[in-house]
Amino acid sequence: MHDVVIVGAGPVGLFLACELGLAGCSVLVLEREPGPLSPFKALPLGIRGLSSTSVQAFYRRGMLHQLLKASGVHDEPGAHPGPDEPSVPRRGGHFAGIMIDPAKIDSAAPPYRLPGPAPEGMPTHVEAIEAVLAERASELGVEVRRGVTASSIAHNDESVIVQAGEHAYTARWLVGCDGGRSTVRGLAGFDFVGTEPLFTGYTMFATVADPEKLSPGFNLTPTGMYLQPAAGYIGMMDFDGGAFDRSQQPTRDHLQTVLRRVSGTDVTLSEVRLASSFTDRAMQTTTYRRGRVLLAGDAAHIHSPLGGQGLNAGIGDALNLGWKLAAAVHGHAPDGLLDTYSRERHPVGSAVLDWSRAQVAAMRPDPHGRAVQGLIRELIDTRDGATYVFERMSGSSVRYDLGSEHPLVGRGAPDLRLEDGTRLGDLMRDGRGVTLDFSADRCLHGSARGWESRMRYVAGPAKDDLGLGAVLVRPDGVVAWAGDRAPDREAFERAAGRWFGDPES
Structure with a gap:
């Protein structure tokens, strides 16, 4: 078994x-x-x-x-980036085909952020x-x-x-x-449970007889959307209510009909090598x-x-x-x-x-959708708007409710770096949790001893401790507990017991 x-x-x-x-x-x-x-x-x-x-x-x-x-x-x-260089997103991504300018993203906005x-x-x-x-x-x-x-x-x-x-x-x-x-x-x-689709989407690898009729990148049109990130690779959305029978392989003629409709051109597909379909069923x-x-x-x-x-x-x-x-x-x-x-x-x-x-x-290719697009374009063009969308896409905004008011608890841990150059990421390769104790007197050493097979204990000063005295990181990289300059041993032990069980005898 x-x-x-x-x-x-x-x-x-x-x-x-x-x-x-x-x-x-x-x-x-x-x-x-x-x-x-x-x-x-x-x-x-x-x-x-x-x-x-x-x-x-x-x-x-x-x-x-x-x-x-x-x-x-x-x-x-x-x-x-080097240890003291900021991490700046090289690509901002998009929301609904509306591209985000990476220069507008505030890389210092997420709390307790460190480069890595x-x-x-x-x-x-x-x-x-x-x-x-x-x-x-x-x-x-x-x-x-x-x-x-x-x-x-x-x-x-x-x-x-x-x-x-x-x-x-x-x-x-x-x-x-x-x-x-x-x-x-x-x-x-x-x-x-959830919601039924509004569109059928397609991706294909094809040869286009007249590629000059299609624009590169994302293209929102009055009848749908098409995407051409590279020559021959085409994606498109047809707002048909998900009507296409996805048990069938889309034919060249069908794909060409849809592409002509959503692009508003008479483009011709001379060959389709690969194609698949999807919907927005959620x-x-x-x-x-x-x-x-x-x-x-x-x-x-x-x-x-x-x-x-x-x-x-x-x-x-x-x-x-x-x-x-x-x-x-x-x-x-x-x-x-x-x-x-x-x-x-x-x-x-x-x-x-x-x-x-x-x-x-x-x-959606209707007046309501176009009104929303206009509003989103204005918001994404601001620093706060671009940063918000990027944080949602990157996952950095995710925070689990772990019952603590400390703003770091429940979030992904920053890549804290000790004075000797060791990083938190280096300490997590074996899949155990990690306790970093920055206090001068190794305050948590005795308390952490009972969970040694499930949690690594490391003490010492940090290059940047972010004002923390100690931090307990779960194996999935989420901060389970954080203490100030003089960490509370009892609070640490409660947190360790909550996530790692009873200490070993």
Whole structure:
């Protein structure tokens, strides 16, 4: 019997598998596709953008260099700022196709911000992400079986049995990371609620006979939207109420008809090599856990790809769930720890769905949509507006309600750097929590000793302690407790016990 079976070997499932493997769990990943390669994962159709919080996750697990290399991202001036240089976003992104000027983003706006080696977001593609994660998963002893499809689930208070083909796999826990059409979600009986689509979207890799008729970049038109980020790569949105039958492969004639309608030109597609369709259907499960079955990524929430939030939300799910599920496996999870996964991540998923809906509403090709577009353009053209949108897209605005009034608690930890040059990111590669004690008398040393296998204790002065005396960081990089210049030992012990259970004897 495995500790955890994960259904789905995409980026979310593999990231979760790595987190669990790092914590010493036995993990089996089941994937219905026979192989890892697909033209829809490679460039250009597989292109994705990782937010700053997702990049931080790879950095803190020691996988950022491999990901940059696999993604073909080369170091550029300002891509990896020095210890005292500000991190300035190199690309601002967009809201509803309205581009953000990076120069207008206030990089010092988020509280307790510090520069670090990880770039503020990066372009990549699904094939690169999966290759890096699959290699790390293999190193950690994770088993991945491909070409198998889950067909039934039986679970009780002790275990879960997954039937896949002729084999039945038993585990203590099951996690569905199997995408928007999740089999696990349906078999386990999760409620899936939300809103129906307003448009059908298309992406294609095609040869255009008369490319001069199309403009590069985002193009909002009176009849829809089309996007041309690179020659031959075209995306478009047709506000048809999601009427296209997505069980059918879109033909060249259909794609050409839609492109002509949304572009307002008589452009001709001479060849379509690859094409896929999607909608802005926005749905979410009412909870991310039912007994011993949990969901993460698109299995728990689906929405349009506007803003590039889906992959990043999924990685956030995996990062939040991994250490909590591992604690449950090893038997030292405090009461209710695993339930905090759904309690913390469900509001984040809900906010992402609303973010997507807001963009769709602003892009509607009617007088109402155009009025909203005009207002948003004016707001994004301001420093506060550009900064707000960037913070929402980057994930830096996410804050979990952990019951503390301290403004840092519940947020992603800044990359604090000790006087010897050691960074918080360096200390998190083994997947444990971290306590940084900046107090002169090593105030928390004795208190932290009881959680040594679950939490690393490091003491010493910092290059910039941000006015803190000590800080407790969960394995997912979220600040669980922060103390002033003279840290309260009892408050620290309460926080450590809340997240890491009883101290070891």
